[in-house]
Amino acid sequence: MTVEKVLEFSDVVIVYDNFPAVAGATFSVNAGEIVLLQGANGAGKTTLLRACAGLLPIARGSANVLGCDLRLDRLAVRSRVGLLGHANGLFQDLTVLENMLFWSRLVGATRNDVDQAMDAMGLSGRLSETQVAKLSAGQRRRCALASLIVRRAQLWLLDEPHAGLDAQGRDELDRTLRAARDAGATVIFASHEIERASALATRSLVVASGTVKPA
Amino acid sequence: MTVEKVLEFSDVVIVYDNFPAVAGATFSVNAGEIVLLQGANGAGKTTLLRACAGLLPIARGSANVLGCDLRLDRLAVRSRVGLLGHANGLFQDLTVLENMLFWSRLVGATRNDVDQAMDAMGLSGRLSETQVAKLSAGQRRRCALASLIVRRAQLWLLDEPHAGLDAQGRDELDRTLRAARDAGATVIFASHEIERASALATRSLVVASGTVKPA
């Protein structure tokens, strides 16, 4: 099997009203990799990840994700990627279980998938009936991860996934990402905890001032 | 000089509508310590820190912070502690500098203090004129830290202060906390990055299911 490119960015520029947060990024990711994006605060990691998910317009350059050209159609890629941003994307008034069931209905996952994901993230039992607004910060992050797991995306994009998780949660997360990779998915994640993240990643990229270099 | 107790909790219970997030915590902190609270997600670290700042009512037990009895008067302690929670507490429409000047006016800090704090957190230059809403997650965290620095509190309470900061920011934070301790302040912080946090802390406490034990 020849190596398949999951993502290919070349000279990509992304602007927020006139400020080029990403200023000419060129890199590519192969299927089955776990890629770490590291870099200083404000380097452009979040911007890159959101762009990969088709959320931001590409001002210049060419960007190709899972075979879709982002400059032509940012929507096509959406149903095949999963994004965990800085925010969790949960409904505060619903319970953990209700949130999970909502997302699972949208993506067509089964109840079994939901139970497994919640188990993995330690959310079964009392917590599953708790409203998200009444969870601790780390528990909310776990819930967001669980709802990402049921999506079974082909490309996982995670923005500082370890932040807020306790030791056991971190281990579980690493296990989950490795399992997803083994099942054929590709993972790109940003992190500031270099040691832990490097151990997980198969390759590191450094984002600096809106450009991407190998570590 | 005899050892001065900055904080003394004994059998403290804190409830969120019927759920005892802290269920009988007993511990004390001496002046000049840097205490790490570690523990699983949902253990009660955030709850404890917010209670120390006088933000939450104590349901049972006795709690004494900086000589103020929290059960009698939660307000007295406020002007002498500084809290960095999970949220940043910034005004999104104002620029970094405007936010800093606002807080400095409130606490009576000088312009010089402000400049120093912003310098320390790498927020001078272009960023100082940027609206907080247009910062990256880590830059916002830096701004929150800078506004905490100008407060010169006697007791610093920090909830996962390292999360979101880049390597250089973490070093700067550690330096700042050590400097505050050397100037006579006391620091209590929660963290999930055990190695880094243990290196900084002079003592560790483990929070588990709403109780506190020595590490």
Place this chain on the structure above:
Amino acid sequence: MKKTVKKTGRSRVASAVFIKDLRIEARSRVVTNQVLPFAGLIMVMFAFALDNDDVLQRVAGGLIWLATIFSLFIIVQRSFAIDTSDSALDSLRVAGIDLSAVFLGKSIALSLQLIALDVVLIAAAFLLYQVQVSVIGLVLLVTCVICATTGLGFVGTLYGGLTAGTNGRETLLPLLLLPVVAPVLIAATRATEAAFGSGGAAISEGWAWVGLLAIFAAVFGVGGSLAFGPLIDE
């Protein structure tokens, strides 16, 4: 990795969104406990401000719909505040699901809440303003309420989505919505007056206005389904 997750139909997405919105309402009881008294207060306050029995009877229909429209502003705003507070709308966008289904689900949930509200307001009008209605008038009234609230649900969801997550949405939303819903206000008022027979209006006149409401609902239903996706998707 094989694509194991099957694509979900539009109706499934719409119903998931619909249930989610109503469940949040059932839990927080914001419409029943807060919007409803607010709308009631508006009606009482006008009655008070106008302070004149004849006028009051004549404008009863208008007051019901004014109260409905002001309630619409706050319900729409709350509905989208729930979705944007933790970037859940972003997650919906990334999930690549059919946003026109989201539009339908949200609109229908919104309309249902408005209908519940109007039932109470109309009952209040019977009590407060001593209006009477015949059986045939009642049929007109019910049709009018359904058409008007459907239209309001569509237009509210569309503009709510447009302003969701933008700076200053609290104020932009009423500004944009007010002129657009003005025709609904007028048509629904006239139809309601015809149903009540206030000022000697004939029932038959009312049906023409209901037709207008139906057209309004259809235009915004179709327009909204088409436009909602592109709007939310910056």
Place this chain on the structure above:
Amino acid sequence: MKKTVKKTGRSRVASAVFIKDLRIEARSRVVTNQVLPFAGLIMVMFAFALDNDDVLQRVAGGLIWLATIFSLFIIVQRSFAIDTSDSALDSLRVAGIDLSAVFLGKSIALSLQLIALDVVLIAAAFLLYQVQVSVIGLVLLVTCVICATTGLGFVGTLYGGLTAGTNGRETLLPLLLLPVVAPVLIAATRATEAAFGSGGAAISEGWAWVGLLAIFAAVFGVGGSLAFGPLIDE
């Protein structure tokens, strides 16, 4: 550690808060670009819904104040949305600063915005409703506007703080505020009518109503300064 930071005065805190609120408004221009057209529309829409010349002229004063009050809801909501979006209000609480100073700063900023709004609305009323005013009437009018907006600023800030950060505040705020501001609505309306001389009201009558407005402002000014801190401080 020696306490190096000196305690700051109440007026300093109040002015910092005041400047912050007005600066955010100056930057986002929400009041001028969005609330103002909204208020104007309310005036037009009510006039249209009432659709009766006599009534209209008689209630012209009332419409100005109705529009003001609906604008109050949205300005207050926005003002506190800014403070709670990132828990900035929590930070204020922890900073241990005098919350009654925060109350004063916010109230005055709010009143100023309302005054600006009312100046435009009254100018519109001169155009739209053909009202006339004598010099002495103008003095009455100005005093009325100042007293009424001060009172509204106080009460709006107090209730805004009370609902800030609670679930469903979008809907709770109007519900709580509406009955409380009803007296302002009535008194300001009567005073304005007296100033306009509508319905043959005498200027002297107006001053009695302005007195009531002043009392209202004083009560909520004092009450708010005392209650705001404990309220915000759960």
Place this chain on the structure above:
Amino acid sequence: MLSQSAPKFSSTGTQATRIVGVLTIVVMTWVVISGLVFTPADVVQGESVRIMYVHVPSAWIAYLAFIVTAIASAFYIFAKRHSLGFDRVAGASAEVGVMFMVITLVTGSLWGRLTWGEFWQWDPRLTTTAFLLVTYIGYLAVRRLDGSIEQRARRSAVIALLAVLEIPLVHFSVVFWRSLHQRATILDPNGDVKMDGLMLFTLFSGVVGFTLVFVWLILHRQRTMLLSDLANQSGLDAAILARQNESVSN
């Protein structure tokens, strides 16, 4: 997307705008002279009827501007290649339309003062006109929302397509409701025009003149928008370089 080359022109004037400009001056001069001097005063309304030569054309040109906005928006949305040129025309046209709508309201209320004795009446035509104006103020507010250029274009296009539906409402409001305002005298469905020939000619000259003003303004405004977009674009090159050279620790 914008072309990445430098702007090809340094002012917003071209041969076409200059021709339109000269024509405008000629026609408008004729309208002013004829409207004020040549045409007779009305039997009923007296001299005040001369306001009509401004009031009616400005109302119609405002309609025209809003319709142009809608058409340009439709092109933006439905064309395969979402061309920002259409968006700029839409925005420029809406701005000019708002200006004409304000002129309509101002001249209308002045006229009302002369004929009805009051500046404003609660009349369907007047009210719906006010609503139309506010709708387009809202449209302009949406154009100023933060976000990318494409986002701005898409949002405002949707509003424009919905807002244009209000125009029939304004136009037919005199039919729907008992109204004080003049019924359609000129665009009467029955086609019988009851107006003096010269008056009618002057009125239509006014329409032509205002149309020219409209075209002239649009051409310039649309170009200034293009220029500012291009300025942003060329600023981008410098900004990208500056960004790449930012020190890592900022």
